[in-house]
Amino acid sequence: MKNSKSILKKLTASREVSLIIVLVILCVAIGLRSPSFLTLKSIADMFKNNVVTMIMAVGMLGVLLVGGIDISIASTLAFSGMAVGMLLKRGVITSTPLAILIAVGIGLVCGLLVGLVVAKGNVAPIIASMGFMYIYRGLAYVISNNEWASADSLGDFKNFALGKILGINNVVWIMILIYIAFFILMKWTTLGRKLYAVGSNREAAEISGINASNVILFSHTMMGVLAGLCGALAVSIYASAQANMLYGKEMDVIAACVIGGVSMTGGRGSVLGAFLGALILAIIAKALPLVGIEAIAQNTVKGVIILVVIILNVLTQRSMDKNSLKEREL
Amino acid sequence: MAGKSGRTIAHTQNKSLLKRLMCWESMLVILFIIVNIYCSSLSSTYQINNVLREMPKYLTEVFLLLPMAYILVMGDIDISVGSIVCLSATVACILGNKGLPFGLVLLVGLLTGALCGLINGIIVTKFTELPPMIVTLGTQILFRGIAEIALGSGGSISLEHAEGFRMLAGRVGRIPYILFLVLILAVIYIIILSKTTFGRKLYAIGSNKLAAYYAGVKVQKIRLIVFTLTGLMAGLSALFLTALQYGVNTTTASGFEMNAISMAVFGGISTAGGKGRLQGGVIAAFIIISLRVGLGQINLNPQVILIILGALLILAVMAPNIVEQFKLMKKRSSVK
Amino acid sequence: MSDYILELKDITKIFPGVKALDGVKFQLKKGEIHALMGENGAGKSTFIKVITGVHRAEEGEMFLEGEKVNFKKTKDAQEAGIAAVYQHPTSYPDLTVAENIFKGHEVLKFGMIQWKEMNRQAETLLEQLNADFKVTDEMGTLSVAQQQMVEIAKALSTNARIIILDEPTAALTKNESEELYRIVDKLKENGVSIIFISHRFEDMYRLADRVTVLRDSQYIGTYDVDGITNADLIKAMVGREIKDLFPKPEVKLGEEVIRVENFSRTGYFKDVSFKVRAGEIIGLTGLVGAGRTEVVESICGVTRPDSGKVFLNGKEVTIKEPSDAMKNGIILLPEDRQKQGLILSWGLGDNVTLPIISKYAKGGFNDTKKERELAKDLLESVDTKAVSIFDKASTLSGGNQQKVVVAKALAQEMKVVIMDEPTKGVDVGAKAEIYQIMGELAKEGYAIIMISSEMPEILGMSDRIVIMCNGRVTGQLDRQETTQERILELAMEKSEK
Amino acid sequence: GSSNDGGDDAKSEDGGSDSGKKVYAMVAKQAGNPFMEKMAEGFTEVVEAAGGEAIIKYPEEGKADHQITAIQSLISQGVDSISVAANDENALQPALEDAMAEGIKVNCLDSKVNADSRQLFVNQAGVDEIGQALMDAVLDISGGEGQWAILSATSQATNQNAWIDSMKEIMEGDEYSKLELVEVAYGDDEPQKSTDQTQALLSKYPDLKVICAPTTVGIMAAGKVLQDEGSATKLTGLGLPSEMAAYIGDGDDSSCPYMFLWNPIDLGRLGAYSAIALVNGDIEGAEGETFDAGDMENSPYTITDAGDGGTEVILGQPFKFDPSNIDEWKEVY
């Protein structure tokens, strides 16, 4: 009896669980209004369409953990995506792995530059990444030469996002693998824990011999790598590369993390949380057209849902804290 | 009275004039002059009358810079201002088209902005656990969403009685009214921030919220005021923007928040709070305006302009850091 | 030659504008406990940071077992077997206690962190320290003293041969200090050499074999603890004599000024009632985490109590925010001077005058000239070691920062002064000065509440002692009628039950 | 010249160029859009052939706000004409009025500004012609009956809304009575959202016969979804041949049997010809005037009433792209 109570307590005390509850309620509510939402296919579609946000959310987790933020990621994505698109269109490359590799490479350089300016140049992350947001987006336009790379010119590459292994789409597999890798990184490796340490107390980290600026550099580079990769994935998924692709997506990614309980001041957050946050946003995006909310009101509903979710989370957290205080005997 | 050990503590600063002039603001003034010389050399049409004519559109963003500087000094951020502009403009246009007296339309436009700001303020002060960035991201989507509903399927409303608004877009000679207003407001905002207790409290909040609270600063009340003020200024911006485009549409003022923030940061105001002066922000705003107008004259690809502005932003913030490090090194060796 | 496990020669460390260490030498024998003492700002913390590689000295040499070493990073020192607990806790508030302890030397297997094993080892360490919290607790939820314990556990966990403790007892009460002594003794038995810094003489007498004194960045001397007297030491440290450490004036107590009735806040404290009369000094004491800080914070409106009333001069007052308390003349000197008391990036003057700018302002505009004069006077009156009122608060030593906090309180109009650990980390000279000020305030008829964990201070300064245990008031004693033992009994009421 | 005093007025009046060439400016809807790029190409070609100088001005973003600053910059440069593809029908009015007050000729192309802000609208195809073509395509592809849906750009897009309204009106006719328009969805011209919306349509209406997407981004996204899923639902609408080539085909494995568009290059050319005619004083943009458009198909063009208080000139009929001609056109635009 006592044991089961403590398990229950442990469960309710974790943020992720309260998110899962929100998620279940959301799914049931939508499922009641629109039965087709809970079909396997619809869920598979949802994951495929939101792979990009989900992957970038886990990268953003790393950046937020060290107390940073990166709003250049959608631009990095467009730049790498556009680069790959144009290379394929011009026939410079044809191989899919090479295309992905190039995208990752571009992302790596982009992220590294942001990281250098933040970690070594001591520029506030929001400012540094705002500058690069303009720069990378501008570069995407410049290399696009006012063209799109579309299905016909992408050749085999567009089929990558169609392929399945064990009934699960390739791009979803990539997402799953990245999540597993990050889960291991964040939980069981010293490097991952360094991210937490630096975000929790940078001075302390430095005194205990952690090179904080290198850790920050790493987090931005990692973010860049993932954004670059997502550039390639987005091109493959939508079979189209456009210079303005996923404009403003960075805000969705940040929102996903925050909804998932990642602190914007650093030190707090989990891979599972980032995933759940991204999933909630994905469900909202998927459900809004399904449940028949008028297109014109969709942004209002989305804004309200985001506000309600984050406020609800605060309120549940508060009442949990209060409950645990009540149990303290005086 | 001197201390028990007879130690005395200086309470005056003797900064030489040169040292006083060696600040970021002076750098910006020099940069402003350079940019203007450069732009005039680029194109013969970069002339004062043309600059004055193109200026009003950009000045609507400076309205937002002023309160944004306060917000940043407090260590907060508000990314919903663009949406507030859009919503206020929408309300003003709808009421204007209903035939309400112009004065009332202006008032309601301003109040709409203030109300939105108040909502932001209430949420960030009641739920202090939430970072303002994510709250204002939510309201950013929400406020524009409401405007979208109000604007209906047309997605835009044009003024049917534009006379009043036409007046707002008027000029004295070549100088637009809005420039006067921006300058007057800038002076007021600068004085409040640098000379009054309110300003000092803003810096206190931005430097250490907790210590400010313990010292009796009404942190949440001040935050509420500043967020509301920001909304009010967004309302003001909305009125002028409406006058400049005789109406409003769903994309009106999107991206204004980032422009306002980058002006402030370029001007030396730190997003981490507690640092920087609004003087710098205002000069920076005029540098950016000059640059945009100037580079526009040679029809440079706007994306390239963005690349230049992005690079400039990063360099502007990095430069003082590097100078500081250099100074520190020098100081260290001089003590030796 | 290698009589000394650690030897430093002619260490000079310069911060921009400040010479923090000026040709300091130091010798640590193998297996000895060596105290490092000196006034606030003498350079003690800086000195140990030079040893551990946090700072790099401009001049001087360091020898470890006779071999010259040059630590470039803290990691080098760690690897050489030197562990340190710094003055200001360097913990990670968002991480668990266990992770805090093992940060930097996690228990690994195949490059993976072994959480179970790490938690187990951490538990063993904490058991040694008699800690009352779990290794899976988040560091941020612990009290300052508990955090200090974790820091000590962290130093123990590295199996270092030299352990440095910078004011480990500053936040500890008598009882916990005893625990610490026990541990330090045990370490010594195991052949570990220990350097510790403290402003408490009792620590030194109880533990140290030898003591080195620094003053104004310079080396004054090293003495054997046997045979040294209080007066000698104080003279070495302060450069002058201090006659009366507890200058408690005899004050005729006046009317009741403040009365707290049935104060409760879920989870923190319950049914707390006491009153303070004009000119009275109340010592509020108890064990770590007894809830003293929480009580006074609720009185001052920092947090809101669930129930209870505050009466000022017999009239009930409602206090929702610190500013309300200030308006009523209730002034709080917060416990954590760096986070709550000061804006570290500001000048001293601006810090001191922050609570009163509105009062001095003309039509909302700051009266800078007046403010600066006032700040100068106040800072001098508490004898702050600073060059000008424009010095940044962050550059002051801990004790001097505390003086600035005191000056800040003095700037305000007050009836009730609440001081939360006012002498934590403050040197004897400064302590005496703070007591002096406290006495003067009492003489002027203010009601004073002093939270303290230091027994001599409590006994030396209070008229009445209020003892808390686990969120409740367990006793109120007159100074005359009490003893250390009686106070400790009441402070541990719960554990006897 | 670095004169800051406003002197040298004569020069700024006859244009920013030094050679005294006439300067014709086109303001695009947005950068990075191939449709706009092709239009600009046609525009430039004609202007340069006529011995003028062409300026293509891209706004920072595809928004009316940014077009205002672009137009004002062009006024400063003293260009002779401004041809604008407007992002908002009304928002550019003050800027364009300023331009006209300075003696600059103003026309618009692709999407119009209101009658007060322009002298002429170069319309790609009449609204009703487009509506009719699309409606007939839906009728044909669906086999005459069943459910169909529209996937549009944003719910506020002027052009799309006009076409959709026209389609709804045409649908009143008897021959369309067995067709049921189940929903108008909006993908906001974002690939991801358009994909979400397409998938939502498919799961909500399993019997959906046709999706009509009168927008280049939307039709691409829908084309991809339908083709990848091998859906029985077919697609038509307005799309760029180069972008849609992969989806156009007769077989079951192609999602789009045919679609429509007009030639953006020609649209740009006609925009340029009309601008030149305006600048030369050949026309004033009044109804009934005609102007010569070089070797263009329907030249000379006649200005007609646009029905909104202003005038327009219509490029021609929407052009149908099907498997027989797509390979040829995908190379062109």
Ligand SMILES: Nc1ncnc2c1ncn2[C@@H]1O[C@H](COP(=O)(O)OP(=O)(O)OP(=O)(O)O)[C@@H](O)[C@H]1O
């Ligand atoms: N990072 C720093 N930058 C500039 N000055 C510093 C810095 N750290 C310490 N100082 C200065 O160096 C001197 C010595 O400080 P330190 O902290 O070593 O004193 P301490 O003896 O430990 O005092 P306390 O007993 O108060 O802890 C002080 O004058 C202090 O102001």
Ligand SMILES: Nc1ncnc2c1ncn2[C@@H]1O[C@H](COP(=O)(O)OP(=O)(O)OP(=O)(O)O)[C@@H](O)[C@H]1O
């Ligand atoms: N942020 C916090 N979250 C959760 N619990 C806390 C927090 N701060 C303090 N506590 C707990 O509240 C109780 C009372 O703490 P408080 O700081 O009032 O004690 P105290 O008597 O002043 O002790 P000290 O100041 O010596 O730590 C303690 O059990 C402490 O662990």
Ligand SMILES: [Mg+2]
């Ligand atoms: Mg110290």
Ligand SMILES: [Mg+2]
């Ligand atoms: Mg306490």
